Amino acid sequence: MATQRKTRSSELQNKISQGSNSFQTNLLAWKVKEKSGDSKSVLKESNSTEDPKHAEDQDEDDLQIAVGYFQKGPKKTSLSKNTMLEKHLKTVENVAWKNGLAPETIDILLNVALSGKFGNAISIRILKCMIPETLISEDSVVKAVSWLCVGKCSGNTKVLFYRWLVAMFDFIDHKKQINLLYGFFFASLQDDALCPHVCHLLYLLTKKENVKPFRVRKLLDLQVKMGLQPHLQALLSLYKTFAPTLISVSLPMRKKIYFNNSKNLWTSALVAVKLRNQRAFPEPPKLTLGPTKGCSLKRKWSSPSVIPALNSANKDCGEKTLSLSDYFSGSRSFPLEELQSFPHLLQNIHCLELPSQMSSVLNNSLLLHYINCVKDESILLRLYYWLSQALQEECIWYNMNNYEQEKEFVNLLDIVIRVQCFLQEGFYSCEAFLYKSLPLWDGFSCRSQFLQLLSWVPFSSFSEMKPLLFNHLAPLFLTSTIYFKCSLLQSLKELLQNWLLWLSMDAHVQPLTSSPLETTLGETMTSLVQLIEYVGWLSLTALRLESNNTLLLHFILDFFEKVCDIYVNYDLPLLVLFPPVIFHSALLSLDASILNQLCYIMYRYHNNLTAAKKNNVLKKAKSEFNLSSKICQEFNYYLTAMVRCLWMSKPFDKGMYVDPQSLENSGVTEYKYSLNLVQHPSLLSYAASFLLQESPEERTIDLTSIRGKKWNWYLDYLFSEGFQGLELFIKSSIRRCAGPQTQNKSTMSEH
Amino acid sequence: MEQFKLMERAAVGMAKCKLLIFSKSQSSREQREGKVLWTGWFCCVFGDSLLETASEDFTCLPLFLANGAEANTSLIGGWFQKTFDCCFSPLAISAFNLSWMAAMWTACEMDHYTATTEFFWSVPCSPQSLDISYAIHPEDAKALWDSVHKTPGEITQEEVDLFMDCLYSHFHRHFKIHLSATRLVRVSTSVASAHTDGKIKILCHKYLIGVLAYMTELAIFQIE
Numbered sequence: 022m023a024t025q026r027k028t029r030s031s032e033l034q035n036k037i038s039q040g041s042n043s044f045q046t047n048l049l050a051w052k053v054k055e056k057s058g059d060s061k062s063v064l065k066e067s068n069s070t071e072d073p074k075h076a077e078d079q080d081e082d083d084l085q086i087a088v089g090y091f092q093k094g095p096k097k098t099s100l101s102k103n104t105m106l107e108k109h110l111k112t113v114e115n116v117a118w119k120n121g122l123a124p125e126t127i128d129i130l131l132n133v134a135l136s137g138k139f140g141n142a143i144s145i146r147i148l149k150c151m152i153p154e155t156l157i158s159e160d161s162v163v164k165a166v167s168w169l170c171v172g173k174c175s176g177n178t179k180v181l182f183y184r185w186l187v188a189m190f191d192f193i194d195h196k197k198q199i200n201l202l203y204g205f206f207f208a209s210l211q212d213d214a215l216c217p218h219v220c221h222l223l224y225l226l227t228k229k230e231n232v233k234p235f236r237v238r239k240l241l242d243l244q245v246k247m248g249l250q251p252h253l254q255a256l257l258s259l260y261k262t263f264a265p266t267l268i269s270v271s272l273p274m275r276k277k278i279y280f281n282n283s284k285n286l287w288t289s290a291l292v293a294v295k296l297r298n299q300r301a302f303p304e305p306p307k308l309t310l311g312p313t314k315g316c317s318l319k320r321k322w323s324s325p326s327v328i329p330a331l332n333s334a335n336k337d338c339g340e341k342t343l344s345l346s347d348y349f350s351g352s353r354s355f356p357l358e359e360l361q362s363f364p365h366l367l368q369n370i371h372c373l374e375l376p377s378q379m380s381s382v383l384n385n386s387l388l389l390h391y392i393n394c395v396k397d398e399s400i401l402l403r404l405y406y407w408l409s410q411a412l413q414e415e416c417i418w419y420n421m422n423n424y425e426q427e428k429e430f431v432n433l434l435d436i437v438i439r440v441q442c443f444l445q446e447g448f449y450s451c452e453a454f455l456y457k458s459l460p461l462w463d464g465f466s467c468r469s470q471f472l473q474l475l476s477w478v479p480f481s482s483f484s485e486m487k488p489l490l491f492n493h494l495a496p497l498f499l500t501s502t503i504y505f506k507c508s509l510l511q512s513l514k515e516l517l518q519n520w521l522l523w524l525s526m527d528a529h530v531q532p533l534t535s536s537p538l539e540t541t542l543g544e545t546m547t548s549l550v551q552l553i554e555y556v557g558w559l560s561l562t563a564l565r566l567e568s569n570n571t572l573l574l575h576f577i578l579d580f581f582e583k584v585c586d587i588y589v590n591y592d593l594p595l596l597v598l599f600p601p602v603i604f605h606s607a608l609l610s611l612d613a614s615i616l617n618q619l620c621y622i623m624y625r626y627h628n629n630l631t632a633a634k635k636n637n638v639l640k641k642a643k644s645e646f647n648l649s650s651k652i653c654q655e656f657n658y659y660l661t662a663m664v665r666c667l668w669m670s671k672p673f674d675k676g677m678y679v680d681p682q683s684l685e686n687s688g689v690t691e692y693k694y695s696l697n698l699v700q701h702p703s704l705l706s707y708a709a710s711f712l713l714q715e716s717p718e719e720r721t722i723d724l725t726s727i728r729g730k731k732w733n734w735y736l737d738y739l740f741s742e743g744f745q746g747l748e749l750f751i752k753s754s755i756r757r758c759a760g761p762q763t764q765n766k767s768t769m770s771e772h
Numbered sequence: 773m774e775q776f777k778l779m780e781r782a783a784v785g786m787a788k789c790k791l792l793i794f795s796k797s798q799s800s801r802e803q804r805e806g807k808v809l810w811t812g813w814f815c816c817v818f819g820d821s822l823l824e825t826a827s828e829d830f831t832c833l834p835l836f837l838a839n840g841a842e843a844n845t846s847l848i849g850g851w852f853q854k855t856f857d858c859c860f861s862p863l864a865i866s867a868f869n870l871s872w873m874a875a876m877w878t879a880c881e882m883d884h885y886t887a888t889t890e891f892f893w894s895v896p897c898s899p900q901s902l903d904i905s906y907a908i909h910p911e912d913a914k915a916l917w918d919s920v921h922k923t924p925g926e927i928t929q930e931e932v933d934l935f936m937d938c939l940y941s942h943f944h945r946h947f948k949i950h951l952s953a954t955r956l957v958r959v960s961t962s963v964a965s966a967h968t969d970g971k972i973k974i975l976c977h978k979y980l981i982g983v984l985a986y987m988t989e990l991a992i993f994q995i996e
Contacts, residue, residue, distance in 0.1 A: 329854070378857050403857055410859040 080116055087112040088126055091133045091147075110143065114150045121154030121294055128161035135168035135182065141175045148181045151189070152290040155298050159195045162186070166202055169209075176214055183218035188287045190225050192294060203231050210243060220252035224259055232263045241270065328436065329378045360387050379403040380411070383440050393444055408437065409450035416454070418461055427466060434470035438477065447479035447519070456489045464497045464505065472508055476515035480523055482544070483551040491555060498559060499566065503573055506563050510576040513556050514583055520549065521583075525591040546595050553584055553597045561602040571612045577603055578618045585622050588629040596629060598655050608663060609696075613703040613744075621746030623663060624753050626656060660754060668755060670697040699727045699735065711738045810840030812848055817984040822992045834991040835984070836860065863970040863991055867956040870966060873986065875932040877963040878910075878917045880979050885910035885962045887975060891939070892958035893951055904954065906943060910962050 087109035113130070116122065122130070133139065134147040169179060193199065203226060209219045237260055244253050261268045355369040357376055366373075366387045373391060375382070379400060382388040392400055415430045441447055451474055462471065478490070498509050524545060560577040567573050581599045588596055599622075607619040630653065699708045705724075711734075712722045727735050740748045814833040823832050838845045849860045865873075878889060888907045895902040920934045921927070940951045957968045964983045965973045974983055 377855055378853065380857075407857070407859060410861060414861055 080112075083112045084116045084126070088129055091139070092129050106139070106143070110146060113147070117150040117152045118290065121152050121290075121297065123154050124156055124158040124161065127151055127153060127157055128164070131161050131165040132168065135165050135174050135178065136171075137173040137175070137178070141178060144174060144178045145181055148178065148185055149286060151185060152287065153189065153192050153294055155192070155294070157189055157193045159193055159198050162193060163198050163202065166199075166205065170205075176212075179212075180214055180218060183215060183222055184286070187218060187221045187225065188291065190222070192298075196226070200226060200228065200231070203227075207236060207239070210239070213247075216243075216247075217250075217252045220256050224252075224255055227256075227259055227263070229263045232260045232267065234267055236260075237264075237267050328383050328433070329381045357388070360385075363387060363390070366391065375400065378407075380407040383436055386443065389440060389443055405448060405450040408448060409453055412437075412450065412454040413457070416458055418458065418463060418466055431467050431470055434467060434474065438470060438473045441477045445522075447477040449479060452478050459490060459493045462493075462497070464501060468505070468508070472512040475509075476512040476519060478516060480520045480545075480548075483548040483555070487551075487555070495559065499562060503567055503570055506567070506573060507576045510556070510560065510573075510580055513552075513559075514576075514580045517549075517552060517556075517580070517583060520552075521587060521591045521593065524549075525593055542594075546593070549587075549593075549595055550597055556580060557600045557603070561600050564602065564606055569606045569610065571610060571615060574603075574607060574610060574612075574615050575618070578607060578615065578622060582618070582622055582625070585625040585629060588633055589625075594633075596626075596633060596652055598626065598652060598659070601659075604659055604662075608666060609702075611702050613707065616701070616703050617744050617746040619663075619746070620744075620750035623660065624746065624749040627660070627753055630656060663750075664755060666696045667698050667701065668751075698739070699724050704739075707739060707742060708735065711735055714738070810838070810844040810848070812839075812845070813837045815984065815988070817981060817988045819985075819988040819992055822989060834995055835863075835988050861994070863987070863994060865966055865968050865970060865990065867968070869990060870956050870959045870968065871936050872927075872932055873964075873966055874959040874961065875917065875927060875935050876982075876986070877959075877961040877979070878913045878935070879921065879927065880963050880976075880982075882910075882914075882962055882976065887960065887962045887965075889913040889962070890958075890960040890965075891956065892960075893954040894957045895954045904949070904951070906939070906951075908939075913961075 090105065090109045091113075113122075130147055130151065134144040134151075137144055165182065168174065169182070174182075203223070206219055206223055206226070209215050210223075212219075237257075240253060240257055240260070244250070244257070247253070257268060257270070355372050355374070357373070360366060360369070360373075370391065375388075375392075382392060382404070411433065415426070415433055417427050417430050437448070437451060441451070455471075455474055455478065475490075478486070494509065498506060501509075560573075560580070563573055564570075564577070581603070584597055584599070587593055604619075607615050610616065698704060708724055708727060709722055712724075712726070713719065736751070813836070815835050815837065816831070816833045817835075819832065819834060823834070838848075852858055853860060874889075874891065887910070889910045890905060890907045893904040893906070895904060916938060917935055920931050920938070922931065937952075943949060943951050955968075959966055960973075961975075963974075963976045963979045965975070972983070972987070974980055
């Protein structure tokens with residue numbers, strides 16, 4: 022017995038490992054255990070005293086054994102088969118009614134039932150307990166249907182199978198292949214016993230493509246033959262809804278109950294399956310709190326896109342019959358759809374009429390050129406009005422449920438940003454939208470578009486903007502990831518750049534007293550200064566939070582690179598230094614590029630200050646700008662600190678006077694050199710590679726050997742490695758006199 | 773009794789106007805007078821004090837009411853948007869405004885009540901949302917309001933809150949559900965009924981002006 026089992030089980034394993042169905046191998050390959058009859062009963066007894074988990078496992082094992090047994094097929098042995106069969110069947114039924122069967126198990130058992138291997142009664146019992154755990158795979162159904170063609174199962178089994186299909190229809194995962202079998206099912210209508218159930222199945226399965234004239238004819242013939250049967254009427258009325266032209270027979274419209282509820286075998290089980298499905302795939306709760314505005318009317322009513330298509334203004338006025346006088350006077354308007362290229366625009370610019378929906382110009386760059394030139398206030402008014410309404414309606418974070426429309430909103434924002442960039446001006450409706458939506462923004466949706474919109478806010482007084490914009494941005498900024506911080510700093514830099522460009526252009530047109538906001542130059546400058554100081558505050562807080570992260574420092578220095586050149590590049594009387602925290606963090610950073618950038622910024626500041634001083638001397642009466650002594654003092658402090666640190670190897674001398682004798686006694690003389698150009702932490706690797714360049718075989722490096730002439734070579738090496746900022750800084754700020762030890766720096770002095 | 777779907781819009785330079793769409797029908801029965809398929813109405817009731825931006829020569833009609841098939845509404849609305857470059861948007865009535873409406877309309881003196889006072893709440897829960905409807909006899913509602921209402925001639929926020937709180941606590945006592953945590957979606961009284969989507973039904977012609985005045989106010993607030 023044991024050997025027989027062994028061979029059979031190994032056969033089974035071979036069969037399985039060769040089997041094509043991948044999902045069979047997992048379950049059965051390793052679970053089929055070799056057990057003799059005695060050991061099984063022993064296991065049973067011992068299991069009764071163990072905890073429920075083991076009982077469950079035991080159940081599962083039993084199920085696997087049972088399924089394996091059925092799959093193997095009936096044996097030609099004797100009476101013991103019946104008891105075994107009964108036992109296994111009971112196992113399957115228990116598990117099915119308790120927990121449902123896995124898709125793979127259903128696959129195997131369906132095959133077994135419909136192939137009729139074990140006889141009619143068993144097949145029927147198996148079919149009755151085919152309750153899925155969650156899903157039924159479509160392939161199993163197709164395979165089962167293929168057994169129907171073979172004709173190995175009895176009529177009753179077929180009827181029960183169809184009833185089962187109808188009951189479990191909703192749990193089949195895909196229906197595409199089953200739909201392809203439509204013709205086969207339709208042909209089964211001939212059978213009187215199957216007809217009602219097949220009709221029900223077809224009722225569930227039919228799609229528009231399945232309704233064909235020959236099928237309609239067939240149904241009508243059947244109806245004639247069998248009389249007015251409710252199931253046939255059901256199918257016919259379904260066909261009629263799909264293709265009303267094919268059916269001219271009048272059908273009673275109101276009948277709602279067509280089919281007997283043939284599910285009553287499985288109703289309780291179906292409820293359990295549904296519950297299981299819901300637990301397995303819980304739908305995310307759609308919490309709708311607050312006003313839901315639903316789909317915007319623009320999209321519901323007009324076109325798929327939010328921005329309307331371009332239409333000439335007079336298009337709707339019927340047929341355009343051009344009279345002769347129109348031709349001669351040249352007053353006919355040029356149809357906008359034919360505008361293809363820029364020369365075309367120039368030729369027809371005198372007879373262009375703007376479209377009826379102004380927002381359609383947003384997509385057309387030629388018309389944007391036109392709008393830029395035409396001095397008509399109503400154009401911008403109409404555009405701003407449409408824009409404010411569209412942004413408010415389309416904004417996805419106003420409406421809680423609207424995240425599906427995120428893509429369209431992102432598109433709209435992209436177009437608006439592109440137009441602003443094209444026209445080089447900011448729209449007031451975008452500003453208003455920012456103010457309205459920023460308090461509700463989560464910092465995540467449409468982030469890059471939102472930050473770009475921020476950089477296009479038109480110039481206005483900073484103290485007015487601060488509570489509306491920055492007070493909401495600051496908490497987001499300080500609690501966000503470093504990438505958000507960097508992105509926001511970059512968009513603030515672009516904001517500053519835009520403001521500087523607008524102001525510098527206006528300052529040239531109307532110098533000194535007037536400005537775009539009808540404020541004085543002084544007020545304008547105050548606004549800029551406040552912005553820069555605010556960003557400085559944000560930066561230093563962020564640096565402390567992120568422990569002087571290099572990436573953040575890089576973006577901060579980018580911002581101040583723009584700030585340091587305001588006087589020279591934009592010709593605006595403005596000089597603002599960076600806060601000390603930023604200076605010190607950059608000076609002591611571990612990244613060489615930061616140091617380089619810092620040197621560059623210091624060099625530019627130097628240039629700007631000298632230029633300002635010169636202008637002050639020359640045109641003292643004209644400029645409102647007084648180079649304050651405070652800025653000079655601050656800059657001097659920075660400059661001194663930097664030079665002493667990097668060049669003179671005397672870091673932190675100022676303000677912290679330490680007696681050199683006591684330093685020597687404490688043995689801390691080393692730190693003196695530890696921040697100069699050779700031993701600065703970020704430049705150590707460069708010093709090392711410089712020395713190795715010279716003498717590659719050396720095992721130890723003596724950094725102190727870099728002095729005198731070698732120092733100059735070392736500097737040249739650094740310059741060749743890309744330290745342009747350092748080069749410019751050294752050339753501008755450090756005057757090297759003859760002799761290696763006497764080196765001066767040039768400081769700023771005020772008048 | 774007419775049911776309107778509210779929309780608000782701002783246009784410049786249009787008189788008060790009512791639009792009607794008649795059906796063109798083949799059958800001889802209806803050829804004498806065409807069946808009205810759709811009605812639309814631009815209006816503004818007591819809105820002048822709130823509209824600051826409109827200049828002297830222009831009439832501002834911020835409120836648009838439509839009665840009829842949605843397809844026709846979209847046709848007309850689309851045509852207006854294309855021709856006059858205007859914007860239509862649905863008037864969403866928040867729960868706050870709905871509770872105000874409930875209080876105001878309960879406060880109205882009626883000779884006889886034609887409909888019960890009903891409230892509908894929507895509770896978000898999975899898989900389907902739960903809808904709670906709470907119907908009160910109109911005279912009882914009026915009695916409750918009269919006990920709450922102290923200041924003659926005007927309605928204050930505290931009175932509205934107290935009115936709603938009484939209803940909520942009564943419901944809670946019986947069903948142990950805190951209605952204040954759910955979302956009020958519909959209010960229905962004998963004067964009128966309003967849904968949060970912007971659908972209103974005016975039942976009593978005596979207070980038509982009052983209802984429309986409140987709607988105009990809401991419309992203007994939404995535009996600005």
